[in-house]
Amino acid sequence: MSMRILVADDHGIVRAGIKLLLENQSDLSVVAEAADGIEAIEQALASHPDLCILDVGMPRMTGLQAARGIRAHLPDVRVLMLSMHDDERYLFEALKAGASGYVLKREADHALVGAVRAVGRGEAFLTNAAERSIIREWMADDSTGPAIPLTPREEEVVKLIAEAHTNAQIAELLHLSEKTVESHRANVLRKLGMRDRVELVRYAIRRGLVEP
């Protein structure tokens, strides 16, 4: 039986390339595609794949947020993160969000198929560059990075605020009431000690929730 895979990347050409490469293998098949994080969760719920390949930087909901969402609803689905070419920054967070593998896009051509199979078997997979980056960070900094004061839900709201969605739109996208969104927004500002949306956008950029 072949492994059923969901591919989420906001760049159609990359998605198509991944699909082509994976479909070449007799034991792998792409059953769903998504162009953003929210769509990825929806598609995962609808098609229940064995494995999701998620790009870290996507609009509306990042790959990291989508990974959390998918793992929360479907704990048996494995997640493989695909990251920007030179961006090893989100490695730790990806692993914390429940991803079992992390592949840089520039290494995807030769590493992706192996990574998919390894993660499918239940192993962890990191490419060489990702491993190097872990070691480097470990050596450079003995603390494990700043604590994240926000809950995953609050981070989702922050991303959508930073992308200039209105409260009503956010409520609809996250299936929440507008009131709840408003209280999330207030909580976030209080927790971070910020006053307005501008500061929030800056925070979102720093945390890799949106592209600058």
Add this chain to the structure above:
Amino acid sequence: MKSRSLLVQVLTVNLLLVAGTVLVATVAVDVHFGALAKRREVLVLVLAVVATLLGNWLLLRRRFAPLDRMISTMETVDLASVHQDAIEPPVASAEVERLHGAFRRMIARLETERREAGRAVIRAQERERRRIAQDLHDEVNQALTAVSLRLQASIEHAPPELRGELTETKRLSAQAMEELLVLARQLRPSVLDDHGLLPALQSQIRDFSDQTGIRTTFNSRGTVPKLSPEQQLVIYRVMQESLSNIAQHSGAHKVDVELSFIGRTILRISDDGHGFATSRNGGLGLSGMRERALLAGGQLSIWSGEKQGTRVELAISR
């Protein structure tokens, strides 16, 4: 015709006036030139005229001196390093003082405008770089990723005689991707926005050391004060430009970078390369660095000489 100096013109007018007055006076008092005894009087008159002129010349020269000084100040003033105090206040007539005041105000206005224009240029340049970096990163590199993935898929299907060629093509595409990444990183110091000044400088030094094999040390002293984004950027860019010069021209084996926040902020980059004559440094992007430093309220100094290494120092006072 070349116009004569103001001093000569005034003296000429005075000479004519005095000579005319003397002539009219002599006629009026009916002096007889013919008489031999009157020769002495003529001599006294001529001497008086000459003495008047001489006194006139001495006095006028003193009056006009501030004007001369102002003119030479105006001719040599360097807008790039102008200090208001350098333009000395004259002790002279009301007109010269007014002229001086007007000149100072004009210089101040020019300086402000130049500063603002310079800032705007740098901001526009940074914005443009950011946009290009973003495009390279997001669009071009995504396309290259797709190319690599598709080539990999083709290699798996290709007949053996085509595989070598396809693999080589894939290698080239990977190489292009690497180069684009380096380029994008240089264009847009995104680590500066994301992680702050020190990590940005550290990662730049690490990249430099990795790429060139030049032994590089980094020391920072004191705690990072609140620097404006402009000042952080100038520190980052000065280091980038210096390191790139070192890599390209210096032949250095060792580079020391120091960043001190004690008192004012000082970035110091020294290498043990063969240096250069500081008089001809136009082509090394140094004037651009100077300009940037100045606009961010800093000052750039460079010490170098043949076979003596180079030291670049950026000082920003708060």
